[in-house]
Amino acid sequence: MDLTDGPIARTLILFALPTLASNVLQTISGSVNSIWVGHFLGESALAATANANIIMFLMFATFFGFGMAATVLIGQSIGRGDVDAARRATGGIVGMALIFSLVIAIAGWFGSDALLRLLKTPDEAFGLAHDYLRVIFIAVPASMAMVTLMMASRGAGDAVTPLRFMILSVAIDIVLNPILILGLGPVPRLGIAGSALATAIAGTVSLAAMMGWFYARDHVLRLRGAELAYLLPKWSELRFIVTKGVPMGAQMLVISSAGLVMVGLVNREGLVTSAAYAATLQLWSYIQMPALAVGAAVSAMAAQNIGAARWDRVGTVTNSGIAINLAMTGVLITLLLLFDRAALSLFLDKESPAIEVARHIQHIASWTFLPFGTTIVLIGTLRANGSVIPPLIILALSMFPIRLGLYYASYPVLGGDAIWWSFLASSFCALIMAWAIYRRGHWRRRMDQPG
Structure with missing residues (x-):
């Protein structure tokens, strides 16, 4: 959307509604997954996911500010017609997200027990939270890249593309949860690790689909050829x-x-x-x-x-x-x-x-x-x-x-x-x-x- 021309109130409503829908879907997805875990695995498993999710929320909150700053930079660049600057900012924040998330994933994999002890996780839920958190940490790079691309897209005036792939992610996550938890059909029973794996698969598939969409539709923020070098963060770009x-x-x-x-x-x-x-x-x-x-x-x-x-x-x-x-x-x-x-x-x-x-x-x-x-x-x-x-x-x-x-x-x-x-x-x-x-x-x- 061109956010610099036309009726302001109408444009603002049309631009905000997809973001609102994405937030609602994300919350509903979390609620439904909690229902699956609580119903199939019991209160200890539900407590385990709650403890693990607190840790993940703090990890994403730490990076959230960088994504918002990039959104502002992308928005101003698009506003003044400097597409190359918008792509440089997008490449910089995506590259930064990948490096940050890889460090978090590795540290989280080896330090998950220490984090859970810091939170005073109950003994009954400790083992379950350990299994859940380790799988979630593996999915952190894809999840963080997905969130970063969504924020960048909104900065460029496109709030509909993030909604499309949020719908895909939520649908996959909700459907796969009971299948992987219970081991329906030929799938082995994975218990609480299955819930985490469902989230990981949903995030990875949605990220791949969103990137494919960016290139198929020649999205304004897609990077090609020499522009791929923008993914290597430089202080002059990231200051x-x-x-x-x-x-x-x-x-x-x-x-x-x-x-x-x-x-x-x-x-x-x-x-x-x-x-x-x-x-x-x-x-x-x-x-x-x-x-x-x-x-x-x-x-x-x-x-x-x-x-x-x-x-x-x-x-x-x-x-x-x-x-x-x-x-x-x-x-x-x-x-x-x-x-x-x-x-x-x-x-x-x-x-x-x-x-x-x-x-x-x-x-x-x-x-x-x-x-x-x-x-x-x-x-x-x-x-x-x-x-x-x-x-x-x-x-x-x-x-x-x-x-x-x-x-x-x-x-x-x-x-x-x-x-x-x-x-x-x-x-x-x-x-x-x-x-x-x-x-x-x-x-x-x-x-x-x-x-």
């Missing part, structure tokens, strides 16, 4: 990706660590509250998807317009992104609150006291995602011109001193409800800071170009 990618990756780590802290605070309130919060998080994962998809779309669209020197459109892109996100998120929150009991019963027993606790949590804190989504859109615009330190500071302040300070200050009065109100209040504080930076900051200055 922007590394210097901007580290703070972006740190943003993910801040959010993840804040989530772990919140789980610890919730656990202090007892088993019923913990179960209620776990079910609520499942539903919230869907509510936050529009914000993440629209934020990514705004970042790519703003980057292309900045590259094309269409600053007159950047503000409208941001405003449209905020309006679209508020509408989509608002509808989801309303539906959740109207049908909260039915939604929660998918994860909790209908007679469980945790359902009423979860409903109480949702009525207070679900509205958090309105200011949260607006903040994500503003941060997406800042990121589009290489401004990554202010968003990191905003997230760090709102997630820790502000949220925790509000929690401890109000706990004597509100008790456990202090957790849920601190969610809402800290999100509004983050929005105020992001809006101040967006309106008065120096992010509009032209970013330095690599090399």
Whole structure:
């Protein structure tokens, strides 16, 4: 898609929807695979996959910032019509991803037991997690290359191609899981290793198919001939990706660590509250998807317009992104609150006291995602011109001193409800800071170009 011309709101919606669909598919795939493992192999196997997935999430989160920085660079290059620069950035980030993932795969294969001990993995799940994690580490290079290509493609204005191959990956993964776990037909029974192998096969097949599609359709980011040398990372090409990618990756780590802290605070309130919060998080994962998809779309669209020197459109892109996100998120929150009991019963027993606790949590804190989504859109615009330190500071302040300070200050009065109100209040504080930076900051200055 040409993101520098035409009606902004319509283009933004059409560009964001495939990303939103990809996120939904990925979440559904994880849920279905958990159902397969839990149903066929039991609670210990399910706990094992959860422990292994935490490790993999942290590995991918570490690299996420570099991918986002490359997306910005590709978007600006496409916007100003410099296809060669976009291909150099694509080659650099893919080469970097392959080197990074190979190191991770080798280190993970030999260090999987140490990682699981660090997480205090229960003895009952340790052996299963070991088997699962080792197979997953083998698949890391293909998985990381796939994710990197998808991010690069969106930076170039193509969000449909990643969706196509996400559908393929999810379909293969869901179908192969029971076959490899149980050993249906001529396939040997592999147990939990079969679940990991299904994911590995799905990622590898999808990567191969996506690369074939790139060349068959002469995708703008495909590399040929002398351009294949771009896969050998050079500091002159990667300087922007590394210097901007580290703070972006740190943003993910801040959010993840804040989530772990919140789980610890919730656990202090007892088993019923913990179960209620776990079910609520499942539903919230869907509510936050529009914000993440629209934020990514705004970042790519703003980057292309900045590259094309269409600053007159950047503000409208941001405003449209905020309006679209508020509408989509608002509808989801309303539906959740109207049908909260039915939604929660998918994860909790209908007679469980945790359902009423979860409903109480949702009525207070679900509205958090309105200011949260607006903040994500503003941060997406800042990121589009290489401004990554202010968003990191905003997230760090709102997630820790502000949220925790509000929690401890109000706990004597509100008790456990202090957790849920601190969610809402800290999100509004983050929005105020992001809006101040967006309106008065120096992010509009032209970013330095690599090399």
